[in-house]
Amino acid sequence: MQKTMDAPFDEAVIREYLADNPDFFERYPELLLTLAMPHGERGTVSLVEKRQELLRHRVHQLEEEITSLMSMASRNEQIYRFNTQLCRKLLDCEDIGELRQVLTSELKQAFQFSHVRLITVHDIDSELSAIWHKRLKQGYYFGRLTHQESHRLFGADVGSVSLARLSEDNGQVIFAMASEDVTHFHPEMDSMLLEQVRQLLDHLLPKL
Known part of the structure; x- marks a missing residue:
């Protein structure tokens, strides 16, 4: 894996280590407040803020998916009821x-x-x-x-x-x-x- 020009360590190794040790930041919580990343509208934000933003976005996505599924279920029930009634009426046609x-x-x-x-x-x-x-x-x-x-x-x-x-x-x-x-x-x-x-x-x- 090619290293970035300025990084003294292989970023892939760091990524794999963090993925294998999800409790790393629990053992070193101060890092969550000191590490920061650029944000398009708010300058830089801490990892805690970034995580909260991602979680809010995911919750919003899940709410939209649930709303869509409920709407689809309601539509399918409407079609089922209609077809049941239509079938009875058409069967009576002479x-x-x-x-x-x-x-x-x-x-x-x-x-x-x-x-x-x-x-x-x-x-x-x-x-x-x-x-x-x-x-x-x-x-x-x-x-x-x-x-x-x-x-x-x-x-x-x-x-x-x-x-x-x-x-x-x-x-x-x-x-x-x-x-x-x-x-x-x-x-x-x-x-x-x-x-x-x-x-x-x-x-x-x-x-x-």
Whole structure:
């Protein structure tokens, strides 16, 4: 290991010694007050102050992580409860028209989506076929659409969308949801809600 130019000792050896002897500063507490390090805003600070600053920063990070986990758990519970209720209502539907109506009203009411559609793709419809084969190559799509795509799927400009291909056992069907918020649906978002509803539709549509 290369030594620093002005250091009489190998810094790596000192680092390893301190790591192996965490009680060193307990045996020599006066060093904590005499040793100092530069601080961008406060000049120099003691090791005790630096340690307190690092601990406060770590506590803040942990609080943010806990808040994020609690928010995620609450969101997942909301989705679970919604899907349970939606499943019961869709199972009571007697035809495809009633299913479309229930699906649309429930999703709009629960999540304030602007549009909810089940769209059958016909081979002669080149615009829908392009969306099916390009946008939904991976099975899902989250994000923005072109003006032309928005109008073909929803009949209007929308902010952001969530698209899914249903099983080809049902033909070529797109399950589409749209939000007026351009940031609501994005490529990094979780697909739990969409996947659970998609599986439910794949199960119900052949029976209707």
